[in-house]
Amino acid sequence: MSAANFVLTLSCIDQPGIVAAVTTELAALGANIAESNQFWDRETGRFFMRLAFTAPPQVDRATIEKALTSPVARFQMQTALSDQGEARRIVIMVSKFDHALLHLLYQIRVGWLDAEVAAIISNHEDARKIAEDAGIAFHHLPISKETKAAQEAQVLEIVKQTGADLVVLARYMQVLSDNLSTRLFGQVINIHHSFLPSFKGAKPYHQAHERGVKIIGATAHYVTPDLDEGPIIEQETARVTHAMRPDDLVAAGRDIESRVLARAVKLHLESRVMLNGRKTVVFG
């Protein structure tokens, strides 16, 4: 039986001895560290670490968690251990624009993104054929002010039933309620079609055109109740000119949005993103 691949992420108040304490326990299990990243946030005093390691076949998740009990207690760590051999299941939500959805499906098909799409949810019918062609369950869940609570209850049920690790808002143009966004905090990634913090809201390209900017961009972030305010995971920009009309900006932004969202989803599923208050630490 081949060695298993695990990723351990941890954070705690920084002090001497954290790395030694953790790696000593892993070494005692016969684990071999393949990649190690760490960051000391001097502003908050918090320490962040990601360790990717292989473990002998007989060393399972429970054995590793047991071995780490002492350092976790000693340094009061927040930890997460993920078995890279387990398939990561995602639910993708979309409205009318399908470019980011199609890019995710392509990156999964070619193996760049190691994920399984458990379901596609939309408040419109437009993406049904994409889902059916890909053999993915499609849920058309229309939404209005009156039906929002019921619709979101259906969304939550699908997330639960599918055992999804992550919900991806691939241009889903409805604001999630405080209840849902808080309940799923850290498990929902949105692609916003501007270089945040500029131009929040539903029509950033028109705002950008109105302002006459020379650079546009896209931002992938975790969703919070506060619209377009969540911890940023990934961003990318491109130059634009005075001659470009709003539709030209929309067209230029599509590929940027698609790349940024796919990179953010990959980073999250590889346990390379750690929350640090209103910000993130990204071990890319």
Ligand SMILES: Nc1nc2c(c(=O)[nH]1)N[C@@H](CN(C=O)c1ccc(C(=O)N[C@@H](CCC(=O)O)C(=O)O)cc1)CN2
């Ligand atoms: N709780 C959150 N929900 C969502 C966020 C978020 O940051 N927190 N991001 C949005 C995506 N988005 C921008 O990236 C966005 C989507 C929709 C709107 C908006 O004003 N929508 C209108 C309806 C628009 C329509 O029906 O076409 C509304 O909801 O009243 C702004 C920004 C996804 N959800």
